[in-house]
Amino acid sequence: MSERITIRRPDDWHVHLRDGAMLEAVVAHTAAQFGRAIIMPNLVPPVVTTTDALAYRRRIEAALPPDSEFKPLMTLYMTDDTDASDVIAGYADGTIAAVKLYPQHATTNAHFGISRIEAVYPVLAAMERTGVPLLMHGEVTDGEVDIFDREAVFVERVLEPLAKRFPGLTITMEHVTSAEGVAFVEAARPGIGATITPHHLMFNRNAIFQGGIRPHYYCLPIAKRENHRQALRRAATSGSPRFFLGTDTAPHTRGAKEAACGCAGLFVAPVALATYAQVFDEEGALDTFEAFASLNGPRHYGLEPNQGTVTLVKRPRFVAEDVALATGEAVHVYRGGEEVTWTVEG
Numbered sequence: 001m002s003e004r005i006t007i008r009r010p011d012d013w014h015v016h017l018r019d020g021a022m023l024e025a026v027v028a029h030t031a032a033q034f035g036r037a038i039i040m041p042n043l044v045p046p047v048v049t050t051t052d053a054l055a056y057r058r059r060i061e062a063a064l065p066p067d068s069e070f071k072p073l074m075t076l077y078m079t080d081d082t083d084a085s086d087v088i089a090g091y092a093d094g095t096i097a098a099v100k101l102y103p104q105h106a107t108t109n110a111h112f113g114i115s116r117i118e119a120v121y122p123v124l125a126a127m128e129r130t131g132v133p134l135l136m137h138g139e140v141t142d143g144e145v146d147i148f149d150r151e152a153v154f155v156e157r158v159l160e161p162l163a164k165r166f167p168g169l170t171i172t173m174e175h176v177t178s179a180e181g182v183a184f185v186e187a188a189r190p191g192i193g194a195t196i197t198p199h200h201l202m203f204n205r206n207a208i209f210q211g212g213i214r215p216h217y218y219c220l221p222i223a224k225r226e227n228h229r230q231a232l233r234r235a236a237t238s239g240s241p242r243f244f245l246g247t248d249t250a251p252h253t254r255g256a257k258e259a260a261c262g263c264a265g266l267f268v269a270p271v272a273l274a275t276y277a278q279v280f281d282e283e284g285a286l287d288t289f290e291a292f293a294s295l296n297g298p299r300h301y302g303l304e305p306n307q308g309t310v311t312l313v314k315r316p317r318f319v320a321e322d323v324a325l326a327t328g329e330a331v332h333v334y335r336g337g338e339e340v341t342w343t344v345e346g
């Protein structure tokens with residue numbers, strides 16, 4: 001049994017850093033572990049143009065610890081008005097790394113999302129031509145579809161046809177949570193990959209209702225049955241280059257979560273790498289950990305892996321319950337108040 005593991009410095013391919021006081025409070029947790037991260041654009045208002053992305057990147061850089069080498073990779077939020085030439089130019093000059101597509105009303109701040117996928121076909125065609133990756137929140141929003149089935153229905157109704165219509169488009173199915181999603185990605189054409197979060201590897205839907213309603217286990221896509229969690233564990237640890245690390249760290253204040261209508265999203269950054277390492281250790285798969293955390297993502301995005309390394313040791317560490325904001329508000333940390341078994345050494 002391994003007690004220590006050194007891997008290339010990993011990247012986080014799905015992160016919400018927010019803005020303002022929240023950004024200030026959370027960014028160091030991601031920057032301490034990861035070389036790069038794909039930054040989600042669902043601010044209010046969202047990041048829709050390369051000019052917005054550049055300004056947001058500067059705010060992130062200003063909030064980083066002074067000696068940090070962390071590199072934010074920016075994304076645009078696809079709307080009905082997204083301008084293909086802005087996307088292409090922003091990708092060509094390195095301002096943006098990808099475009100994110102949210103089905104309207106699918107998740108936090110998705111009310112700006114596109115109305116009909118057909119509306120953005122010309123932009124998708126331009127992205128296919130020029131190699132700009134498309135990131136998708138993979139859920140249908142049709143109220144007739146059960147919340148636990150929204151990902152599987154999305155795969156069938158939206159993702160499969162889209163992957164066929166644009167055979168050269170690089171697509172990331174973000175935060176895959178279901179056996180159906182895993183099966184699609186495994187069998188899909190080249191250029192299709194998926195991120196897997198630490199929390200969907202850790203708990204199933206029972207956690208949301210254990211002894212009462214538990215808002216700190218509520219995120220989207222919602223956690224599913226145990227067989228889906230097992231499918232995710234198999235996919236992540238399989239060594240398949242299709243699956244890679246994306247934490248979906250999504251901080252909300254306690255006030256926003258512990259409410260009659262609580263926000264979806266978990267703040268997982270402080271325990272992200274430790275939690276993934278625990279999962280790979282439990283599965284007896286530490287040999288495939290580096291591929292998942294540090295190699296598969298860069299390959300999917302056509303980037304080089306990071307140069308440096310991180311070392312994790314199997315040493316228990318107590319996790320603080322909350323992270324404080326300068327406003328006086330607090331953000332509950334996923335696994336806060338618990339001991340985690342793995343610790344990042346640096």
Ligand SMILES: NC(=O)N[C@@H](CC(=O)O)C(=O)O
Nearest residue numbers: 016107108219220250264265
């Ligand atoms: N994952 C979540 O539950 N929430 C995310 C949005 C998202 O990634 O869908 C957020 O921005 O809060």
Ligand SMILES: [Zn+2]
Nearest residue numbers: 107137174220
């Ligand atoms: Zn999402």
Ligand SMILES: [Zn+2]
Nearest residue numbers: 016040248250
């Ligand atoms: Zn997200």
